[in-house]
Amino acid sequence: xxxxxxxxxxxxxxxxxxxxxxxxxxxxxxxxxxxxxxxxxxxxxxxxxxxxxxxxxxxxxxxxxxxxxxxxxxxxxxxxxxxxxxxxxxxxxxxxxxxxxxxxxxxxxxxxxxxxxxxxxxxxxxxxxxxxxxxxxxxxxxxxxxxxxxxxxxx
Ligand code: SME
Numbered sequence: 409x410x411x412x413x414x415x416x417x418x419x420x421x422x423x424x425x426x427x428x429x430x431x432x433x434x435x436x437x438x439x440x441x442x443x444x445x446x447x448x449x450x451x452x453x454x455x456x457x458x459x460x461x462x463x464x465x466x467x468x469x470x471x472x473x474x475x476x477x478x479x480x481x482x483x484x485x486x487x488x489x490x491x492x493x494x495x496x497x498x499x500x501x502x503x504x505x506x507x508x509x510x511x512x513x514x515x516x517x518x519x520x521x522x523x524x525x526x527x528x529x530x531x532x533x534x535x536x537x538x539x540x541x542x543x544x545x546x547x548x549x550x551x552x553x554x555x556x557x558x559x560x561x562x563x
Contacts, residue, residue, distance in 0.1 A: 416551040419447060423555050433562045438470035440559065444536070445472045450544075453512065453537035457481060457488050459530055466492060466533065473537070476512035486510035488535055491521040495530055497549055501542035512537065520544040524556045526563040534559075 426439050441454040455471025460480070466488055468479040483492045486508055491498040500519045503509050516537040524532040534556055538544065 412547055415447065416547065419443060420551065420554055420558070423558050427558055427561055434470055436562060437559070438472070440555070441470055441472040444555075450538045450540050451536050452539045453516065453535075455535050456532055457535060458532040459492070465489075469532065474513050478510050478512055481510065487519055487521050488533055491523055491533060492530055495523060495525075497522045497553060499544045499549060501544070515539045517541040518543045520548060520552060522549070522552045522556045524560055524563065526560050531560070531563040 422443055423440055426436055426443070429436075431439070437456050441456070445451050445454045453471065453473030453476075455473065455476075456469035457466035458469045459465075460467045464483050466481045466483070468476065478486065478488075481489045483489050487498055487500055487503075487506060487510070490508060498521045500506055500509070503511070503516055503519055516539060518538045518541055520536050522534045523530050524534065534552060536544070536552070
């Protein structure tokens with residue numbers, strides 16, 4: 409537990425450094441994907457979906473992991489679309505139990521989706537898949553919500 413808290417504390421500092429440093433939003437979001445996937449053992453696919461111009465769908469942004477065919481997801485569809493519609497973090501311990509689930513790899517067993525808000529409006533989401541069942545705990549949620557609060561400054 410303490411190890412994880414230390415790791416998340418270090419990573420949050422790195423995210424803050426990265427967001428305030430040079431580079432485009434795309435580059436910074438990609439750097440965050442790489443940082444999270446490389447340093448957290450149970451994060452296997454890490455990516456962003458950005459709210460499209462219609463404000464009714466999510467467009468795949470920077471990501472690290474296997475390619476996905478879900479490049480555009482309507483609000484309400486899949487875990488990502490549900491999180492956008494409900495405007496809150498969704499943690500799915502067992503993706504096989506979600507009727508609405510959009511699979512990007514048969515290896516994925518659990519998922520977390522965290523919205524990014526700017527001035528009260530949802531502008532994107534951080535989506536993380538794990539090959540382990542029930543991989544995401546309260547500590548992950550708190551950490552990833554802090555990461556997304558920090559990333560809001562890029563929008
Ligand atoms: N599983 C997501 C789709 C995105 S892929 O995992 C990259 C969903 O159900 O919305």
